[in-house]
Amino acid sequence: MKPFTYERARSPAEAAAAASRWPGSKFIAGGTNLLDLMKLEIEAPQHLIDVNGLALDKIEATPEGGLRIGALVRNTDLAADERVRRDYALLSRALLAGASGQLRNKATTAGNLLQRTRCAYFYDTNQPCNKRKPGSGCSAIGGFTRQHAIVGVSEACIATHPSDMAIAMRALDAIVETVQPNGTTRRIPIADFHRLPANTPHIETTLQPGELITAVVLPKPIGGTQVYHKVRDRASYAFALVSIGVIVQRDGQGRVAVGGIAHKPWRVEAAEAAMPKGAEAVADGLLEGAKPTKDNAFKLPLVERTLDAVLAQAKRA
C-alpha cells in the first residue's frame, strides 16, 4: 500500500473542501472496498478523508412520505430498519443478499453505490485494463468473461457493477443527495448516477471531483409485492451472475431492475409495460441490443428464466 496522510472530517462541507484542497484524495467510510483496492495499489490516494465522524447515520422520514437515508447508514442497519422492511422490502432483500454479516456491519449506503467492479482483469495489475489505466486496453474482451456484462457494453469495457443494493435503489427511483466543495448541494436521480463505460470506463458516476454523497432519498412507498432474487455460484457470500428485483402491483404492472449484466443497475422503463404479458416479453425489451460473449451468453436465458420465477413468486405472495 502506498503511504497516505489522514484526517478526520467534522462536517460534510469540511470534507468536500478538504477533498478539493487535496488532489488525489479519497473519502473513506466503511473502507471495505477502498482498502481492498489500496492493498493491491489499484487505488493509491495520497490523502484519506475519514468521513465516519459526520452525522450522516440517521434514517429519517421526509415531508413527502419517503425516507432520507444518511450516507453513513450501515448496510445492516438499513436492511433491518422497520420502515424499510415494511415499505421497501426489495431494498432489505437486496442488502441481505450482498456480502457477509461482517461486511454489511461496516459497508455504508453511499459506499455501496460507489463500490467498484470485481472484474478479475481490473484486479490483476499485470493486465491492461481501461478502467484501471485508461487507454491501456481491455483484457476481459477475448478473455474469460463468464461474469461480465451483456448489455450497455463498449469496446473499452465489459465490466459489471457489483452492487445488490443499487438494483433495489434503481427500481425504487431513489435520489442521491450530494454536497460539492463550493458548498452547493444537488439531487441526482439514481438513473443518472451510474454511467455506462463508453470510452471512459474509469469514470463510473456523474459525481464531480470532491463531491460528497450526504444521503439517498426514497420516494414515498409504492406498495406492490417486492421480490429480489440473486443467482450466484454459491448459496451465500458471492457476487451475482444475474439478480432481479421486481415490484409487482395487483394489476400485473410493475418495475424490474437487473444486476450482474451491466456497468450500472439495469432498468428499461419501456420494457416494463409488457409485465402483465410475462417474463419473455419483458426480457425481450430489457435485453434488446445485448452483446454477450461466448462465455456469458447463458445470461440471456438466465435473465428471462429468473424473471419468470420471480414473477411467479410475486403472484403467490
Next chain:
Amino acid sequence: MRERSDFEITRRDVLKVGAVSVAVSAVPLAAKGQAPAADAPVLSKVSFNVNGKAYNLKLDTRTSLLDALREQLHLTGTKKGCDHGQCGACTVIVDGRRINSCLTLAVMHEGQSITTIEGLGTRDNLHPMQAAFVKHDGYQCGYCTPGQICSAVAMLGEIKAGIPSHVSTDLTARPTLTPLELRERMSGNICRCAAYSNIVDAITEVAGSGA
C-alpha cells in the same frame, strides 16, 4: 518457554524503529497539505480500548486494525487469512459489532472498544462459545476458529436484535435459530477444514442456552 530478553531485537522491532525515525520528517509535511514524499510512511495517533485495556498508539496510517492488534499489541489470537475480507479469520468485535479487522484502518477506531478472542475468555475460564467449539469439535486445524468464535458471539446478538437474514422467510418476523439461518449468517467465515456441521452444532448449543 523462556521470556524474550530486552536485548534481543527482532526484525519487526527494527522495522518499527526505522518507521518512527522516518515519520518525524513526514508529519509536518502532512500538516501543510502536501503529499508525503514518495513511499515515506506517515504516522498518526489513535487511542482505543482492546479487551478492557486502553491503548495510545502512533501508527503508520496504513496499518490495518488487524496488523495493529497482531504486530503492535501482540494479540496474535486474531488471524490473518486472505487479508481482503473474504475469509473472516480476522473477525473481531468493535463496539458490539463483528467486522473484518483486515479491511479497516487502525486510525479509524479512535475512542472505540475492540474485543478479540483474547477478550472473550481465558484458558481457565472459557467463553461459553469457546467451550462449545471444544465440546463439538468445531475445528480441525484451528486457524479460522478465533474468527469463527468472535463472529458467532456477535451473530447471536444480531439475531437477538431481530436483524433479518437472506434466508428469513418473513422479513418482519423474529428470526429463528435454524441451521439454515446460522449457516447463512456465518457465511463470512470460511473453514477450509470444513468443520461447518460441528460449528453449527456448537453455536446451536450456545444459542439454546441463552448465553
